[in-house]
Amino acid sequence: MATNGERASGADDLASMALDGVVETVSLLVSAIAALAWSLLRRPLLVLVGTVVTAGWLRFGAEPLAVAALGVVVALVIWRIIAPDVYFSYAGRHLAGLVRGVVYPIIWRRLARRAGLTAYDARSLREDDPDMPAIVRVRVTRARVERILLRLPVGMSPDDVATRLDHIATAFRASEARIVPHKPGFVWVELVHKDPLARVVTPTGGADPLLSAVPLGRNEDGSLWAVRLRGTHLLIAGATGSGKGSVLWAMAFGLRDLVRRGTVEIWGIDPKGGMELGPGKNLFARFEAGSPEAMCATLEDLVTLKDERARALADVGLRLHEPTVRVPHVVVIIDELATLTAFAERAVVRRIEQALGLLLTQGRACGITVVAAVQDPGKDVVTWRDLFPTRIALRLDNPIQTDMVLGDGARDLGARPDHISELTPGVGYVRVEGTRAIRRVRAAYLDDDALAALNQTFVTPPTEPAPVAVAGPDPQGR
Numbered sequence: 288m289a290t291n292g293e294r295a296s297g298a299d300d301l302a303s304m305a306l307d308g309v310v311e312t313v314s315l316l317v318s319a320i321a322a323l324a325w326s327l328l329r330r331p332l333l334v335l336v337g338t339v340v341t342a343g344w345l346r347f348g349a350e351p352l353a354v355a356a357l358g359v360v361v362a363l364v365i366w367r368i369i370a371p372d373v374y375f376s377y378a379g380r381h382l383a384g385l386v387r388g389v390v391y392p393i394i395w396r397r398l399a400r401r402a403g404l405t406a407y408d409a410r411s412l413r414e415d416d417p418d419m420p421a422i423v424r425v426r427v428t429r430a431r432v433e434r435i436l437l438r439l440p441v442g443m444s445p446d447d448v449a450t451r452l453d454h455i456a457t458a459f460r461a462s463e464a465r466i467v468p469h470k471p472g473f474v475w476v477e478l479v480h481k482d483p484l485a486r487v488v489t490p491t492g493g494a495d496p497l498l499s500a501v502p503l504g505r506n507e508d509g510s511l512w513a514v515r516l517r518g519t520h521l522l523i524a525g526a527t528g529s530g531k532g533s534v535l536w537a538m539a540f541g542l543r544d545l546v547r548r549g550t551v552e553i554w555g556i557d558p559k560g561g562m563e564l565g566p567g568k569n570l571f572a573r574f575e576a577g578s579p580e581a582m583c584a585t586l587e588d589l590v591t592l593k594d595e596r597a598r599a600l601a602d603v604g605l606r607l608h609e610p611t612v613r614v615p616h617v618v619v620i621i622d623e624l625a626t627l628t629a630f631a632e633r634a635v636v637r638r639i640e641q642a643l644g645l646l647l648t649q650g651r652a653c654g655i656t657v658v659a660a661v662q663d664p665g666k667d668v669v670t671w672r673d674l675f676p677t678r679i680a681l682r683l684d685n686p687i688q689t690d691m692v693l694g695d696g697a698r699d700l701g702a703r704p705d706h707i708s709e710l711t712p713g714v715g716y717v718r719v720e721g722t723r724a725i726r727r728v729r730a731a732y733l734d735d736d737a738l739a740a741l742n743q744t745f746v747t748p749p750t751e752p753a754p755v756a757v758a759g760p761d762p763q764g765r
């Protein structure tokens with residue numbers, strides 16, 4: 288049985304717990320009011336609207352104001368019903384950004400603490416009140432992706448935020464979170480609630496095709512996803528059925544006008560016997576889907592071309608090939624790089640490896656771009672990977688393959704190719720050229736009919752190897 292003393296100490300404990308609860312609630316309330324006041328202060332437009340509304344209320348009374356507010360709400364609702372996308376672009380997303388901009392700072396401290404986004408200032412080391420990133424701005428993009436700009440406290444780096452991305456996504460009930468580096472001391476956190484890339488992307492033709500921006504599909508923010516093909520090589524990695532074929536065909540589609548003009552030639556090498564590239568082989572200046580020896584010979588012909596171009600460039604003192612109709616840029620597409628050598632004899636494998644190595648290290652300046660697809664980025668491909676400056680990671684089986692394909696730190700920045708659903712083939716991650724930032728994209732899809740129609744417009748059969756001049760009497764006696 289508890290003594291009087293024990294009962295008194297139990298009651299004290301309860302009282303002190305209740306006091307702690309009250310203190311915590313009050314401090315939460317105070318910080319919420321402070322956050323609200325701060326976020327209002329930084330939104331003069333909102334304050335202006337609030338002031339006008341209050342003044343109107345005082346001057347005319349509540350009734351006309353309520354009618355006006357109702358009118359605005361009804362107009363917005365009708366707009367939303369009639370043209371939801373236009374409404375969202377011009378009004379909905381700004382309203383959503385405004386609301387989140389007010390709400391998020393209020394709940395942020397608690398979420399940040401739970402997500403482990405805390406830093407201890409070396410000067411104060413206040414363990415009970417650690418420094419946390421502060422929300423500077425909240426935006427909602429046209430593609431319904433939320434972007435939160437955080438100001439980092441002393442002692443916290445973007446990498447610290449990166450390691451907590453999964454926690455941040457859970458805290459905000461987002462399916463995905465990633466960071467986009469900003470200026471020093473700041474970082475954007477992107478939150479995806481509803482996948483803007485869930486719908487199939489249809490290919491769009493640019494009016495003025497450029498080798499520096501070949502359209503491949505759509506970025507998550509709804510803008511065109513285009514890649515530079517001049518002066519680079521491209522690696523596309525993805526598990527079976529991840530949509531590597533769609534990237535290759537979107538690229539061929541994007542190049543079609545340049546191929547017609549004659550400033551670009553596409554060569555196709557399909558180790559799977561023509562299953563992938565065969566349906567559009569009219570587009571290719573050279574197409575090989577036969578034996579490993581034949582594919583090897585095609586690559587060696589390209590090496591010879593490279594050598595000739597390198598000599599020609601050196602003669603005129605140029606360092607980068609300029610595509611012309613007479614000397615077109617060559618894009619060689621290899622579907623399934625690993626299969627290229629899988630069934631070849633040792634001597635042929637060595638020749639293929641040598642030719643590929645030469646093309647990847649010396650082809651860029653000579654107007655030759657290698658575009659290769661691989662299913663398993665970890666196997667034999669590892670030797671080639673670093674020679675491809677541009678890399679695309681479609682759905683992958685394994686999280687460790689992320690950095691293997693996109694380079695060190697890609698996973699920390701939020702690339703999650705292993706989370707891509709099998710229901711969204713063609714979705715992948717790329718690095719934004721010249722930056723560390725990662726972008727989620729979806730390749731455009733040409734279905735069988737579209738591909739057949741494209742193939743049909745290129746009726747000229749692939750160029751046969753030049754006939755070998757044979758000395759001797761003309762069989763027709765000319």
Ligand SMILES: Nc1ncnc2c1ncn2[C@@H]1O[C@H](COP(=O)(O)OP(=O)(O)OP(=O)(O)O)[C@@H](O)[C@H]1O
Nearest residue numbers: 487526527528529530531532533712713730731732
């Ligand atoms: N971008 C896309 N949009 C919509 N559907 C797509 C897209 N890409 C591919 N698909 C669908 O997914 C299927 C598999 O795609 P695809 O053949 O391109 O995969 P893959 O990566 O080349 O596979 P594999 O390694 O087995 O050749 C296609 O038949 C098509 O139905």
Ligand SMILES: [Mg+2]
Nearest residue numbers: 531532563622
């Ligand atoms: Mg394929």
